[in-house]
Amino acid sequence: MTGRPAHRPGSRAPTPSPLRPAGSSVRLAPARPPGGPASPVRIDALNAETAPAALRTAVTPARGFFVRSHFPAPLVRASSWTLAVTGEVARPRSWTLDELRTLPQSRLVATLECAGNSRKRLSRSVPGELPWGDHAVGTAVWKGVPLSALLEAAAPLPGAEEVVFTGADTGSAGPVRRFSRSLTGDLSQNRDVLVATEMNDAPLSTDHGWPARLVVPGWYGMAWVKWLTRIQLQHSAFQGHYQASRYIYQYHRDGKVVREPVTRLRVKSLVLSPAPGERLARRPHVVSGRAWSGSGPIRKVEVNVGAGWTSAQLTPGNGPYDWSGWEYVWSPEQRGRATVRVRATDATGATQPAAPEENDFQYGINSVHSVQVTIA
Amino acid sequence: MTGRPAHRPGSRAPTPSPLRPAGSSVRLAPARPPGGPASPVRIDALNAETAPAALRTAVTPARGFFVRSHFPAPLVRASSWTLAVTGEVARPRSWTLDELRTLPQSRLVATLECAGNSRKRLSRSVPGELPWGDHAVGTAVWKGVPLSALLEAAAPLPGAEEVVFTGADTGSAGPVRRFSRSLTGDLSQNRDVLVATEMNDAPLSTDHGWPARLVVPGWYGMAWVKWLTRIQLQHSAFQGHYQASRYIYQYHRDGKVVREPVTRLRVKSLVLSPAPGERLARRPHVVSGRAWSGSGPIRKVEVNVGAGWTSAQLTPGNGPYDWSGWEYVWSPEQRGRATVRVRATDATGATQPAAPEENDFQYGINSVHSVQVTIA
Numbered sequence: 001m002t003g004r005p006a007h008r009p010g011s012r013a014p015t016p017s018p019l020r021p022a023g024s025s026v027r028l029a030p031a032r033p034p035g036g037p038a039s040p041v042r043i044d045a046l047n048a049e050t051a052p053a054a055l056r057t058a059v060t061p062a063r064g065f066f067v068r069s070h071f072p073a074p075l076v077r078a079s080s081w082t083l084a085v086t087g088e089v090a091r092p093r094s095w096t097l098d099e100l101r102t103l104p105q106s107r108l109v110a111t112l113e114c115a116g117n118s119r120k121r122l123s124r125s126v127p128g129e130l131p132w133g134d135h136a137v138g139t140a141v142w143k144g145v146p147l148s149a150l151l152e153a154a155a156p157l158p159g160a161e162e163v164v165f166t167g168a169d170t171g172s173a174g175p176v177r178r179f180s181r182s183l184t185g186d187l188s189q190n191r192d193v194l195v196a197t198e199m200n201d202a203p204l205s206t207d208h209g210w211p212a213r214l215v216v217p218g219w220y221g222m223a224w225v226k227w228l229t230r231i232q233l234q235h236s237a238f239q240g241h242y243q244a245s246r247y248i249y250q251y252h253r254d255g256k257v258v259r260e261p262v263t264r265l266r267v268k269s270l271v272l273s274p275a276p277g278e279r280l281a282r283r284p285h286v287v288s289g290r291a292w293s294g295s296g297p298i299r300k301v302e303v304n305v306g307a308g309w310t311s312a313q314l315t316p317g318n319g320p321y322d323w324s325g326w327e328y329v330w331s332p333e334q335r336g337r338a339t340v341r342v343r344a345t346d347a348t349g350a351t352q353p354a355a356p357e358e359n360d361f362q363y364g365i366n367s368v369h370s371v372q373v374t375i376a
Numbered sequence: 377m378t379g380r381p382a383h384r385p386g387s388r389a390p391t392p393s394p395l396r397p398a399g400s401s402v403r404l405a406p407a408r409p410p411g412g413p414a415s416p417v418r419i420d421a422l423n424a425e426t427a428p429a430a431l432r433t434a435v436t437p438a439r440g441f442f443v444r445s446h447f448p449a450p451l452v453r454a455s456s457w458t459l460a461v462t463g464e465v466a467r468p469r470s471w472t473l474d475e476l477r478t479l480p481q482s483r484l485v486a487t488l489e490c491a492g493n494s495r496k497r498l499s500r501s502v503p504g505e506l507p508w509g510d511h512a513v514g515t516a517v518w519k520g521v522p523l524s525a526l527l528e529a530a531a532p533l534p535g536a537e538e539v540v541f542t543g544a545d546t547g548s549a550g551p552v553r554r555f556s557r558s559l560t561g562d563l564s565q566n567r568d569v570l571v572a573t574e575m576n577d578a579p580l581s582t583d584h585g586w587p588a589r590l591v592v593p594g595w596y597g598m599a600w601v602k603w604l605t606r607i608q609l610q611h612s613a614f615q616g617h618y619q620a621s622r623y624i625y626q627y628h629r630d631g632k633v634v635r636e637p638v639t640r641l642r643v644k645s646l647v648l649s650p651a652p653g654e655r656l657a658r659r660p661h662v663v664s665g666r667a668w669s670g671s672g673p674i675r676k677v678e679v680n681v682g683a684g685w686t687s688a689q690l691t692p693g694n695g696p697y698d699w700s701g702w703e704y705v706w707s708p709e710q711r712g713r714a715t716v717r718v719r720a721t722d723a724t725g726a727t728q729p730a731a732p733e734e735n736d737f738q739y740g741i742n743s744v745h746s747v748q749v750t751i752a
Contacts, residue, residue: 040424040442043506048416066416130419 011126045069045171049135050095054274055290056077057107058317058325060138062200067207068114068136070179070242071171074227081168081211083195085150087232088160093153097197097211101143106194109216110321111292112224113137113246118356118365126362134270134369135290139323142215144196148189150231160233161185164240165214168227175241181225182238184218192217192321217321218264218294220364222247250360265294266366267352269301269326269344279374284331287312287340289369292323296347301326304341312342332375341370421445421547422583425511431648431666433699434693435485436514438576443583444490444512446555447547448619457544457587459571461526463608464536469529471529473573473587473621479521482570486593486697487668489513490599491623491638494732494741502738510646510745513668515699518591520572522565524565526607536609540616541590543603551617557601558614561594568593568697571604593697594640594670596740598623626709626736640743641670643728645677645702645720655750660707663688667744668699677702680717688718708751717746 046067054064084094095103115138118127125131151163167182187193194215197204204210209226216223222242238244243261251258269291274280287305291298298318302309315325332338345351356367404466430440460470471479490512492505501507527539542556570591573580573671580586585602592599598618614620619637627634645667650656663681667674673696678685691701708714721727732743 040427040430040440041511042422042424043508044421044423046418046422047420048418051416054416064416132419134415 029324031361041075042072045071046073047130049133050138052135052275054138055135055371058139058315058323059200060140062140062202062205065138065140065199065208066112066114066136068116068130068171068177068221069207069226070173071169073206074168074170075206076168076211076227078211083150083228083231085154085231085233086135086337087164087234087307088157089233090155090157091153093098093150095150098157098193100145100197100212105143106146106191107141107143108194108215108216108217108319109139109141111137111139111265111317111323113265113268115220115363116220116361118367119362121365122356122358122362124358125362126292128359135146137270139202139290139317142194142196142217143198143201143236144194144212144215146191147193147195147214147231148191150195151188151233154233156233159235161188162234162236162238163188164230164232164234164238165225165228165231166230167209167225168229173241177225179225179242180240181223181243181247182240183223184237187216201297220247220262220265220294227310227330246361247363248361249363251362261285263294265292266299266364267291267344267346267350267368268289268369269298269342269352270369271340271342271371274340274371274373276371277373279376280332282332282335282375284329286317286327287330288325289342290323290326291323291342291344293344293346293348293350294321295350296320298324298344299347300345302343302345303328303330305330305332306338309343315336335357337372337374339370339372341368343368350361396533417451417554421447422449423506424609425509426514428511428651430510430514434515434666434691434699435576436516438516438578438581438584441514441516441575441584442490442512444492444506445545445583445602446549447545449633450544450546451582452544452587452603454587457605459526459588459604459607461530461607461609462649463540463610464520464533465609466531467529469526471526476521476571476573479525481519481644482522483517483519484532484568484570484591484593484697485515485517485694486591487513487515487641487693487699488597489641489644489668491596491598491739492737494743495738497741497743498732498734500734500738502736505737512597513646515666515668515693516575517577518522518570518572518593519574519577520570520588520591522567523569523571523590524567525569527564527609530609532609535611536610537564538610538614539564540606540608540614541601541604542606543585543601544605545603549617555601556616556721557599557619557623558616559599563592569575593652596623596638596641596670597636600605611651616657621738623739624737625726625739628736636660638739639670641668642740643667643669643671643674643720643722643726644742644745645674645718646745647716647718647747650716650747650749652747653749655752656708658708658711658751660705662703664701664703665718666699666701667718668693669720669722669724670697671726672696674700674720675676675723676721678719678721679704679706680719681706681708682714685719711751713750715746715748717744 050066051064082094107371117136120131164182191310196215212228213226249260270289303310312326312328425440427440458470493512496507540558589602610740621639625636646665648665677688688702688704
């Protein structure tokens with residue numbers, strides 16, 4: 001090999017080719033997916049709450065929608081991405097993004113909440129778990145292929161009822177380098193569980209799992225695996241880190257450790273207006289917010305401004321997985337500090353506890369939401 | 377207080393007021409600073425490398441520029457933000473953003489690198505420190521008020537030569553809740569140290585320290601304090617966490633612990649084209665990249681493609697703090713795998729070591745950069 005100095009100062013540098021990050025099996029695309037400008041390449045995970053402005057509408061704009069990631073978002077190249085169904089199946093299959101899009105699609109509205117939402121209400125923080133305020137929640141229109149159609153095409157072997165989903169994201173959270181979660185037979189046959197490629201009628205953004213994520217309506221976000229690349233069927237129960245060691249309600253009762261999986265959204269409501277600390281004039285105000293449950297429609301929302309619980313007006317959601325809006329006209333009579341509390345009840349009769357029900361990892365916090373304001 | 381249910385289904389919810397996050401002294405603005413759409417509100421710090429596309433130009437576009445943050449970016453409201461100079465001064469002063477902008481401004485080009493850049497080259501990772509690849513570096517045009525002018529206006533008391541800078545960002549990294557760093561007298565009198573409000577002729581973005589950050593040209597990024605709110609003069613040496621316990625070169629030599637502060641950019645160069653793993657045709661290629669040092673201009677860049685070191689063509693930077701470009705025409709003669717190495721030498725004669733010089737926190741890694749490619 002020979003070389004000589006280049007004597008072309010000011011000449012245009014050749015266009016660099018796509019880079020492959022060291023130690024990663026995921027290929028980088030030089031440009032971001034849909035419409036993305038050149039952004040810096042995150043080396044840690046993005047975790048962000050829904051923007052206050054994005055909570056004004058019943059459908060949360062994707063740009064302001066909360067993001068929970070365990071590893072940095074992989075920049076997946078559409079042309080080389082495939083989704084494989086493997087393991088205990090008679091016909092292992094994989095689909096390109098274009099192939100997925102040609103299959104029959106479903107579209108539904110569903111509220112998504114992080115299992116750790118509202119953890120910040122508690123005085124005991126959990127090392128390694130994020131101190132979410134109350135806005136790790138949002139609602140979007142999700143569109144994609146029913147998971148059951150993909151499973152059916154691969155012909156699961158008898159008894160292979162555990163379905164394990166793995167994302168393209170990698171990193172190192174202690175010994176764990178991948179995000180994997182499972183669903184069991186019944187749920188994976190539910191026609192509303194989707195392999196979604198669209199959010200609010202646009203392709204998923206990188207942070208929301210582009211090109212495909214799982215949508216498990218009614219469940220907390222840990223089940224909605226992002227950047228999906230592999231679906232594996234197996235006979236035995238999946239015992240991965242995020243299935244068996246995290247996203248469990250862990251208590252200590254009578255000297256024993258009790259552990260239950262985190263699954264459906266607990267019934268919950270938020271006051272969105274007024275905002276905490278707001279100063280209000282002494283005149284009537286529309287107090288408003290949203291309420292949701294993973295176990296059925298919201299049947300009742302009650303507000304307490306100091307003189308007991310009174311029913312608010314409900315605006316039902318669009319379908320069984322959408323949150324409800326609620327409004328209540330409040331005419332404060334005294335100046336000074338006041339507290340607005342809200343409490344929802346769902347179709348099963350479940351309601352919100354007055355105080356948080358703590359557990360080792362502080363998941364599923366759904367106690368009554370209260371907002372303090374000043375009447376001026 | 378009295379209340380009645382609102383019977384206005386479908387009515388527009390009142391516009392929520394700006395929120396104040398629980399436990400934070402920083403006020404949130406409802407909209408992001410310059411031109412920002414509603415984005416989700418990060419609850420952890422953003423850390424991201426410069427986008428490959430953004431490294432093609434000598435001045436790195438701000439959107440693709442690397443970001444190093446210790447805490448989540450505070451959303452500072454311009455109307456209530458002030459920069460205070462306090463402590464051992466005869467005339468404590470503070471300036472609003474508008475006031476800062478009316479003062480005489482300086483504008484300079486400077487390369488900024490994270491002290492942890494290239495840490496990922498090392499097999500030993502450091503718990504709690506980020507595994508940066510090689511792209512936590514970029515160059516921008518910085519504009520702002522010389523720090524010395526602000527100090528002069530506040531009239532430091534005799535001997536108050538330690539200047540401590542604190543950002544508006546808060547969080548909890550163990551016991552540490554603020555990012556603070558100091559400069560000593562000599563450096564704080566350097567007219568090129570700026571309190572910058574612009575990057576590449578636009579207001580700083582949130583991630584780059586809006587509304588004001590320190591610019592310490594020639595120094596690693598830990599000195600460039602973002603979201604600056606307070607400048608405090610004192611007599612004694614500052615011993616904060618990020619001054620005395622991090623951003624130090626810590627070695628073990630002859631059974632003793634040796635500790636030296638991380639200061640100026642060590643001389644360094646990168647091959648930017650070809651990219652790692654690229655397949656090249658067997659014809660001449662322009663190999664190119666950049667080189668920089670915090671101790672003076674780059675005097676020489678040498679390339680090694682397997683037959684010894686040969687000088688590359690330099691394109692000097694714009695002023696003393698800007699990186700240099702380099703180019704070299706390579707005519708590979710054999711098919712197969714090949715390695716391109718690059719090595720820079722600065723005006724002091726300092727050059728890059730062949731292998732990384734490890735230290736406890738793996739700062740200042742500036743060994744020869746090598747890129748492996750395939751000649752097809």
